[in-house]
Each structure stands twice: as structure tokens, then as C-alpha cells.
Amino acid sequence: MGIPDKHKQEISLLHGFIALFLILVVSGFTSYALNLSWGWLRQALALVHLFAGYVIGAIFFFYSYKHFKRTVGFRRTGSIILGVILFLAICYLALTGVLISFTGVLKKQAWLLDSHIVCAILTLFLLVVHLIWHYITFPRNRRSSVPSGFITLSNKIIKPILVVVGVACAITITLLTGNYLIQNNYPNNTVDDYLYAYGDGPFLPSLTMTESGTFVQRRYIAESAQCIECHKGIGEQWMASTHRHAADDPTYVRNVNLLTESKGIAPTRYCEGCHAPVALLTGQLTPGGSHGGKLGTVANKEGISCMSCHGVSHLTSSEGVASFHFSPRESYLFANVDVWPLNFLHQQALKLVPQRHAKDLLSPLLQESQFCSSCHIQFMDKSMNNWGWVKMQDEFLAWSNSKFNSPKELRFSHPQNKQCQDCHMPMIKADDIAADGAGQVRSHYFVGANVMLAKHFGNETLFEMTKEFLQQDKIQLSIEPPEDEQAKQSALYLKAELRNQHKYPVAMYRGEHKKIKVLLTNQGVGHSFPGGTIDLNEAWIDFKVYDGQQRLVTSSGQLQTDGSLGADTVVYKEIAIDRHGKEVWRHDLFNMVGRSYVNVIPAGSTDVVEFDLIVPDWATSPLTISATLKFRKLNQKYLDWVNLKQSVDTNPIIDIARDSVSVKVLKAPASQ
Known part of the structure; x- marks a missing residue:
């Protein structure tokens, strides 16, 4: 049936x-x-x-x-x-x-x-x-x-x-x-007749290397928009970050164009390995190509793209200058195809089989300070300056010598040794597919000290985060009360509660000359302060003394009418010089052969600065002595050269730390 x-x-x-x-x-x-x-x-x-x-x-x-x-x-x-x-x-x-x-x-x-x-x-x-x-x-x-x-x-x-x-x-x-x-059949961006200007390596003088020893297709290093389709939270952070704006930063654009005008496009490989890896790795940095400073190019739009970091397999050396080894990752089905339903199939394959994605793009190296050293160590050699080897910034060495790195003597160690990522990429809340059980991801804002860039691109969120980051008591400022030279020793017994007092009442006398000590302690920065491009940055002490009627007694560190600092200002920065002893003030490091001035505070160190104070006869009591550590990303001379409008909104000045003391003013003591 x-x-x-x-x-x-x-x-x-x-x-x-x-x-x-x-x-x-x-x-x-x-x-x-x-x-x-x-x-x-x-x-x-x-x-x-x-x-x-x-x-x-x-x-x-x-x-x-x-x-x-x-x-x-x-x-x-x-x-x-x-x-x-x-x-x-x-x-x-x-x-x-x-x-x-x-x-x-x-x-x-x-x-x-x-x-x-x-x-x-x-x-x-x-x-x-x-x-x-x-x-x-x-x-x-x-x-x-x-x-x-x-x-x-x-x-x-x-x-x-x-x-x-x-x-x-x-x-x-x-x-x-x-x-x-x-x-x-993906198009290759390499320019024909590529100029090997610095030897056999296609990327020299940048120390970058690739798996094949030659250029990579743009899809392997760019196309960050595809990453953001899934990683929306991280993508929003990166879009606002200094990494994203590494190539279209107006200060960088002005500087890399100066290099091109002076020496041609091939030398920009030195800069672009860190500022615009897309241009370097796709073979654009040769006559007929475009460097990252050119508006509208992919390299300019993406700066340090997602794959610029996540495509690094290991470092080629510890010398810096983009000393990383880039390895193209195995692509998912229909990657970089903007045609439906192929792009839909790509997204689904990525969602359903993410293991390869995580294994390839989350190298343990990304969690180590050594990874950051590939770009935050810098030198210049004879091939670039026609002079010789010159050491430049080295944040990694400064961190290595700090208390935040594992020290040889435990008594000097920080209770929690930290990597660069712990400060500059802390865990924050984000609506992202990569968030952990607490809904957090590593911050891709890469917050540092560049308040100017956040303001320039109108990102108030990043500006406030950067301002808060600078004001987290990483630099401690304190004023030592002046000693009272009229105080006398006594053999009388003092009670314990009096002996235990650390600060004793002091007074100053009209006509008296004093040295006021201001102490700056780098207790929380994992490297020297300031760091980075210290020939452009300016950190200084704004010192003021007012009498009881708020009349200015003396000052140091005030801005001049043209926005520059006075000659008596205590400044933390570097002055680079060329072979003729002239200042290299346009950040044209290819002319730099040395320094005439360097003033930074190493991690864990204290700088003691003395200011002269003569109490005038007209001063009324009490004197208010104040000191503020201020910071701005660009000095006035460079700012004017870049043609950025000078205002608080463009190049904001941040008060990092401050202290003040009040001292009585007395008549001159009777002659002994």
C-alpha cells in the first residue's frame, strides 16, 4: 500500500x-x-x-x-x-x-x-x-x-x-x-618606474619591510571603512584620533610639502612610514605619485589606517623610523567588494568565522610598548641630512628607564608596571562588536597631548578628554615657602606636635631679596615631559607675585603681544640646530645635526627652578606667590608659518598644574 x-x-x-x-x-x-x-x-x-x-x-x-x-x-x-x-x-x-x-x-x-x-x-x-x-x-x-x-x-x-x-x-x-x-584582479596603486633613491629597499629610508619585499595592494593596508562597518564604536574613536589625522594634520601637511619642495617626493618615505603608511606601502612615494599630505588621496584620508597597526606581524629592528614588518592578511570572501550581495556575503563570512580575523589582527605585540617604539623612536642619518647619524625623539627609551617599566631594583618600581597602551589606550565603554563582557574596548582615541588637533577638527569630546588627560596630576608642581632668615635657633624644649610640623610660618620684609623655589615632579608620565615633537611643543612656568592689594610685584612666563614667550621664561622644549648653528624651527629635521638647548623632566625626576623676588617698599601684606605649568602644542613661530589662525580655539593653552602660597610682609627688622 x-x-x-x-x-x-x-x-x-x-x-x-x-x-x-x-x-x-x-x-x-x-x-x-x-x-x-x-x-x-x-x-x-x-x-x-x-x-x-x-x-x-x-x-x-x-x-x-x-x-x-x-x-x-x-x-x-x-x-x-x-x-x-x-x-x-x-x-x-x-x-x-x-x-x-x-x-x-x-x-x-x-x-x-x-x-x-x-x-x-x-x-x-x-x-x-x-x-x-x-x-x-x-x-x-x-x-x-x-x-x-x-x-x-x-x-x-x-x-x-x-x-x-x-x-x-x-x-x-x-x-x-x-x-x-x-x-x-584588484587594481594595483604602484606607480610605474618606481625610483629606488636610497638603495635596493623600496621603502628606504623608512625601515619598513613587507612579506614579499615589495609593495602591497591598497586593499591590504587601506579600506578602513570596511572595518568600521562592524567596529562602529572603535571606528568612531579612530575617526577623531590623532592617528587618523596623522596625514591631514595641517602642521604635517605644511612640513611634508616643505620636504618635497626641498628634496623631492622620494625622501617623504622617511615620514610616511609613520604618518601615511598607505602611501608608502602602495608605492606612491616616487615621481608621479602622491604623498599623504595631498588632499583627497586615500593616504591623506586614512592617515594611520586600521591595518597600519593591525597588519604588523613583528618589528624589523629597535631603531624606530617605521621599523615594522607588514604582512598582508588572508582576506575573507569578497573583501573590498562594494557590490551587493557580495559585500553582504563578506560580512556574513566575517561574522560566522571570526577566528581567523582575531588571530591575524590581534597580535600579542599590539599590547606591548615595544610595538609603539616602531614610530616613537626617531633618528636621521647621512642619507637624509648629508651630515651624519643624529638621534632624535625616543619615547621608548625614556619609558624603559622609568619606574613604569620592570626595574632592576624593586624598591624603585611602580606598584603597577604599565605599558604605553595602559595610559594612551585605556579600557573605555563602547558600543562595539569587540567589546568585552563589561562592554569595554581599548580606547582608539590614542589620547596624548595634541589639544591643537582636536580643536582644529572640531572634536570637543576628544579635546575635553585630552585636557583631562593632561590635568591628571601626572606633573606635580609645588612652591617651597621662602625661609625666614631672621628666625633663630633655640635650646628650649619644643612639644612634639610643634616639632612634627613640616611648614613653619614665614614672613618677608620690604626691600628683601629672595629666591623662590618651584618644584616640578614628573610623577605620572611614563616618559620624559614634554614628549614627542619637543621642538614644536611648549611647556612653561607662568610665575606671578601679587601684593595684598592685587598689584603685580613680579612675573615671568607671560605671553607677548605677538603670542610668543618672553626671554626670561622657563621653557621645557628643544631647540634643534643645523650645520651652521642656526635654529631648525620649521621642523625640517633633514637639516638637523644637533641641539643647542634641551630641557625636559625625565620620568620620576624633579626639576627645581628658582625665581628672583625683591619685595618692593610699596608692597602690602600678604604676598601671593603663584606658579602654573602651562602647555600648548605649537610655539607661535611655527604656528604663524603653518598659517593657522592664532586663537585659543586653534592652539589652546592648557594649565597642567599650579600652586600658590601666601607670605606676610613686614617692615624691615631692627638692625642687630
Whole structure:
């Protein structure tokens, strides 16, 4: 006896359900069972699994309705209970599958994928038990129809299985073939007749190297917009950051154009390895190409792109000047293709198989200070300055010698040794797919001291963060009260509470000459203060003394009418000089051969500055002595040369630390 006509629709649905279910099982478990790598085949299987899952979901729920409607009156309790449990298990399997397809396989939601896999195994087990139980408990008087029914069913299942398997194979082959053709026909940005101006290395004098020893396609180093499609929180931070603006920073644009005008485009490789790796690695820095300072270019828009850091496999040396080794990562299916549905398939493959992405792009090196040293160490050699080897900034060495690095003597150690990333990339809240269980990611604002850039690009959030960062008591300023030279020693016994006082009342006398000591302690900066481009930065002490009627007694460190600092100002900066002893004030480091002045405060050190104070006869009591450590990113001379409008909004001055003391003023003491 054949299958009744009234059940044919249900059986047809069952055919498709079983065929797709087998595809789901094969595509879902093959990569795990065979321990496949995270390559294109694994991604293709994941996409087939996703497609089959959505189709089988629609078939399953329609089939379940038909099946329950037909069997609801049967009095076989065990079979019905197993069927209901199986239905609920498949519902959970479908629900978790849909959630994973939207959210992706997230580390913070590892339970979702784990439960999906466990439920899949449970579903297979329940399905087998349900079928066996159904056969065992099937009424004997109706079993005569079962053999022919099963034969008919099995015959009709073979064809759908073959069709579905064929379609799945065709889809997989099409995906892999199409991806291969697209990726291997991606345009190359390299300029023809590339000029090897500094030897055989294509990137010299930058110390950058690549896996192939030559240029890379733009898709491997640029296209940060694709990263932001998933990493929206981190992307928003990076878009505002100094890394993102490393190439379109107006001070850099002015400076790199000066280098091009003076020596040609090839020498810009020295700068672009750190400021615009996209231009360097794609072979643009040669006659006929464009450096990162050119508006509208990809290198200018992206600056230090996502892959500029996440594409680094290791460092080539400890010398700095972009001494990193860039390794193109294995691309996901249809990467860098802005055509629907191929870009959709790329996103889904990335969400479903993120292991390769995480392994490739989250190198342990990214968590170490040594990684930052590749660009925050700098030197210039004869190939650039026609003079000789000159040491420049080295934040890594300054950090290495600080208390924040693991010291040889434990008594000098900081209670929590810190890497560069701990201060400049702290954990912050972000709505991002990479957020941890607490909803936090490593900050990609890269907050430092560049308040000017945040203001220039109108990012008030970053400006306030930078201002707060500078005012976190990393530099402590204190004024030592002047000693009272009229105080006399006594042999009288003093009570303990008096002896324990650290500061004693002092007074100054009209006409008296005093040295006021101001102490600046670098207690929280992981390197010397100031750091970075200290030939452009200015940190100084604003010193003032007022009498009781708020009349100015003396001052030092006030801005002149043209915005510059007075000659008597105590400034923390560097003055670079060229071979003729003239100041290299335009940051044209290719002319630098040495320094005539360097004043910085090493990490953990204190600088003691003395200011002269002569108390005038007209001064009334008390005297208020105040000192403020101020900072601005650009000195006035360079600011004017760059043609940025001078205002608080363009080049803000930040008060980093301050202190004040009040001292009584007395008449001159009687002559002894």
C-alpha cells in the first residue's frame, strides 16, 4: 500500500526537510570534525550552512504544523512527548542560528555558539530516538503500510538530496572561484618606474619591510571603512584620533610639502612610514605619485589606517623610523567588494568565522610598548641630512628607564608596571562588536597631548578628554615657602606636635631679596615631559607675585603681544640646530645635526627652578606667590608659518598644574 494522497504534501515537505537537514549537518560539523583551517573553504561552508538553515527553518515550521495537525489525536504519549521536545530543541536551534547570523560569533557571547552546537547534537539524538520510538510503538495492524511507505519515502528523498548537494557544491565552487577572480584582479596603486633613491629597499629610508619585499595592494593596508562597518564604536574613536589625522594634520601637511619642495617626493618615505603608511606601502612615494599630505588621496584620508597597526606581524629592528614588518592578511570572501550581495556575503563570512580575523589582527605585540617604539623612536642619518647619524625623539627609551617599566631594583618600581597602551589606550565603554563582557574596548582615541588637533577638527569630546588627560596630576608642581632668615635657633624644649610640623610660618620684609623655589615632579608620565615633537611643543612656568592689594610685584612666563614667550621664561622644549648653528624651527629635521638647548623632566625626576623676588617698599601684606605649568602644542613661530589662525580655539593653552602660597610682609627688622 502506498502513502495516502492526503499525506503527500507533508511527505514532500519531509523530503526537503531531510535533504536540507543533511546539508546542515555536513556543513555545520565538517569544519569542526576535520579541523579545517579558517580559510575560504571554511567560510564557504559557513555561508552554505546559513543559507540551508534559513530555508529549512521555513520548511520545518510549515511541516510541523501539518505533522502536529495529523498526529494530535494519536494516543502515543511517549512519541508525542519526544516530538514536542524535538520541536522545542529545533526552535532553539533556529533561534540561536538567527541571532548568530545577526550578531556574529562574539567572544562576549560565547555561550550562544556553544549552546547552538550542543543543541544541534541533542537534536540529532532526539530525532533518531523519535523515529525509533515511532516505529516501535506504531500499531501492528497498520504496519503493513510502513515498508512500502518507507521505500517510497526513501526513493523520493534520494533525488532531493542529490539536488541539494549539487546546489551546495555549485554555490561553494562559485563563491571560491568568484572570490579568486575578484581578489586577483584588484587594481594595483604602484606607480610605474618606481625610483629606488636610497638603495635596493623600496621603502628606504623608512625601515619598513613587507612579506614579499615589495609593495602591497591598497586593499591590504587601506579600506578602513570596511572595518568600521562592524567596529562602529572603535571606528568612531579612530575617526577623531590623532592617528587618523596623522596625514591631514595641517602642521604635517605644511612640513611634508616643505620636504618635497626641498628634496623631492622620494625622501617623504622617511615620514610616511609613520604618518601615511598607505602611501608608502602602495608605492606612491616616487615621481608621479602622491604623498599623504595631498588632499583627497586615500593616504591623506586614512592617515594611520586600521591595518597600519593591525597588519604588523613583528618589528624589523629597535631603531624606530617605521621599523615594522607588514604582512598582508588572508582576506575573507569578497573583501573590498562594494557590490551587493557580495559585500553582504563578506560580512556574513566575517561574522560566522571570526577566528581567523582575531588571530591575524590581534597580535600579542599590539599590547606591548615595544610595538609603539616602531614610530616613537626617531633618528636621521647621512642619507637624509648629508651630515651624519643624529638621534632624535625616543619615547621608548625614556619609558624603559622609568619606574613604569620592570626595574632592576624593586624598591624603585611602580606598584603597577604599565605599558604605553595602559595610559594612551585605556579600557573605555563602547558600543562595539569587540567589546568585552563589561562592554569595554581599548580606547582608539590614542589620547596624548595634541589639544591643537582636536580643536582644529572640531572634536570637543576628544579635546575635553585630552585636557583631562593632561590635568591628571601626572606633573606635580609645588612652591617651597621662602625661609625666614631672621628666625633663630633655640635650646628650649619644643612639644612634639610643634616639632612634627613640616611648614613653619614665614614672613618677608620690604626691600628683601629672595629666591623662590618651584618644584616640578614628573610623577605620572611614563616618559620624559614634554614628549614627542619637543621642538614644536611648549611647556612653561607662568610665575606671578601679587601684593595684598592685587598689584603685580613680579612675573615671568607671560605671553607677548605677538603670542610668543618672553626671554626670561622657563621653557621645557628643544631647540634643534643645523650645520651652521642656526635654529631648525620649521621642523625640517633633514637639516638637523644637533641641539643647542634641551630641557625636559625625565620620568620620576624633579626639576627645581628658582625665581628672583625683591619685595618692593610699596608692597602690602600678604604676598601671593603663584606658579602654573602651562602647555600648548605649537610655539607661535611655527604656528604663524603653518598659517593657522592664532586663537585659543586653534592652539589652546592648557594649565597642567599650579600652586600658590601666601607670605606676610613686614617692615624691615631692627638692625642687630
